[in-house]
Amino acid sequence: MRRIVCTFVVNGVTRELLVETNALLSEVLQDDLGLKGVHVGCGTGDCGACTVLVDGLPVLSCSTLAVTVRGKEITTVEGMANGTKLHPLQESFIEHGALQCGYCTPGMLLASKRLLEINPSPSRQDIKDALAGHLCRCTGYNKIVDAVMAAAEGEE
16 A cells, blocks of 8 residues: 655644555544544444544544645644643533543534534534534433533533
């Protein structure tokens, strides 16, 4: 397989990697960079677990070729925290019990982060719309919506 040199800014750090041209972004993030918060649930882009932010926009990393996002800024759930201080959304998910098995949580957090960046005062329906396509088998979604609402309101 052909490989090319790709540069990415991942969680604020510039990374230069030799990447196979058919490698998925999820594979590069997990296998080459060791970012285990990138979860692949379905492998077809249907569950949202693999969501990362590319230049601030939610992208399904399991269906995105890594070479198509070279030169771009990529944020994974590991990049949300500031050192040991969790992002307010992460704190709110914990406080509101918005995670159980945790498999969908990184994708939910990143999609919610984007929502709050473009709409700091979302309605419950806005949150539901932003999380459409993110599947969770454990929480029933209400606690996730509650956590995003609380984070938007500045609560924990």
